[in-house]
Amino acid sequence: MITVGIDLGTQRIKTVVLKDGAAIARAQAFAGFDPTKAAEQTVQEALTSANLKLSDVAAFIATGSAMEMAPYNAGTVSMMGADAKAGVYLFPKARTIIDVGAEEARAVKCDEKGVMTDFVVNERCAAGAGAFIEAMARALEVKLEEMGPLALKAERASPINASCVIFGESDVVSLIHRQESKPEIARAVFDAMADRISSMMHRLGINPEVVLVGGVAKDEGFVASLNRKLGLTVLIPEYPDYVGALGAALIAATRAKEGAK
């Protein structure tokens, strides 16, 4: 059976094609001004790469903040529900999944079936999420992907405030004025984010094993800070940014099977 999961995130749309319980194709695009169209493109691209047609798909499920704009009359599942499902599929022992995306950070607790049992979302500010790294990279005049490697070179940590992107930025500016080095400032940015996410996790209670997903999981600087802060090594899947879409595709398969009964 072929099912498709589409994750319509705030910045990017990710699509996963699932065949008999295995992900066989992926595609992503910028959400842009027309998320529906962008989603259609990713689905077409992924299906084409797997030599499949739209008519081969048994079910579509969408997730993500723009899930209601999904094409093909897709059903929906919450981002937290999708993360829980895919987290346990990828790491059967996982009971906590952290998802750090562009605008939001979430943590989900789940049971052995991948059904969520509790969740928290960061407060209404992007300071704990990917957009914060982007803003800080701009302030440091480095590319986004340089932030992680830079931070790993830091010899010590300088604390900054990450309760808000704007305050964070002015703190970074004062570090620049104090002539701190770029690696140290980069590390300060990741430490501040990890701090926020870890206090959010502590409110939820941490059930090992912990999986980190979402686009920001690809940033080694952030991962190092988070591991230090949580005192454990988070598990990261091969395609962390596709985990929401994978969860949606898995749930599509379950629902299609239930529907067929």
Add this chain to the structure above:
Amino acid sequence: MNKAALEKKYTPEMPRKEIDELRSTIKAASQRVIAENIERMKKADPHRPEAMKYFDDIADLFGQRQKEIQAEKEKGKKVIGYMCLFAPTELILAADAIPVRVNSGWYDTSKLGDRVVPVEVCPVLRSTIGAKMIELSPFLEQSDALISVLTCDGMTKLSEILSDYKPIWGMNIPRVKDSTQSLRFWKDEIKHMKTQIEKFTGNKITRKKLKEAIETSHRATKAFRRLQDLRKGPPVIMGRDAMLVNQAYVWDDKKRWTEKTEALCDELEKRLERKDWVCPPDTPRVLVTGTPMFWPDNWKLPTLVEEANPRGIIVADEQCSGERILNDPIGVDEWSMDDMLNAIGERYLMASTCPCFTSQDGNEDRINWLLNKVKEWNVQGVIYYVVRGCMLYAMEYTRVKKALDKINVPIYYLDTEYTREDVGQMKTRVEAFLEMLTARVDF
């Protein structure tokens, strides 16, 4: 009057033209919100009870009820407004005056309140200040005096700020509930308030009048409890409808409200017999607790829950804008003046689950209320609702979460502001929570 008496200590002078323009814009927007809220409530329940029509009319804050109060005022009656539920409304009724609650649910006026206090301050207070600045709230404008019970820090300072406009009677409420000296102190406050009201209205509160007022409250509590009991089983009324009925009590004529609520319950009982549910009986049953949600703007959470995908239904709440209004009767033994005043004192202090209190075991009464509601009303999930700046509710969350974790009932902390802009984010969270409850139901 001398100049000093006219000078405002807290609020800025606003040109008359600006006041009138802002009021007319915000009033028009508010009337649209009221109409839209009611339209959506009608749509949510295709067999919405006939009796709801009456409460829809009362909910028009610029409509019939304020005209009625105005007419009474013209005949010489005094209107006494209040913010917190601890104001002894029976004393107001017994003095032949009209009690009315004046907390503000308007989002737009909270931005005006920002001219007086910083944005970190609870938006309920900022909104009330803003409403007063532009004379928006009919009930607040009609109030000849305000009873301000000094509960949270915000309420305490709000009363000072409102003293720029109205006579304010502060009531000093003790924070430690389970001590005899607290109760003694509070009973004195009640007695003092009786004298205050008598002096202000020129009407003596006689034994007979007070007994009558307490009996009016008793009948209202009975109707109120009957309504909440009807929410225990498979749903025969949308949560929003019941919440509106509950909240309408604070604006309405008490006897008429009771009659209309009984009529609503009669209809609901027939509905129960017909098994005519407002939504499938397996719809996740939600309890809301936390910061009060004042009509009309701050209706976003109940609307989200009951229009979400998957849908939920609110079957109970633990809020001072909701079930705390009338849940507890005044327990009178002997109908002597002293005994009645003592009974009023006990009812307002001891029965309250407001987070402004503490006791030997913290705010244990609140925990017990929640556990009882969860059990008796078959609640499957709790939404802990907090507006930014509402510190007492925010600080009690972990205690409540632990108590609910113990009985394996999920709880979600939802924080928001007096704004419409975060509805999208709230929706994501509410839907994920309801999805989680649905998944639990499926097992």
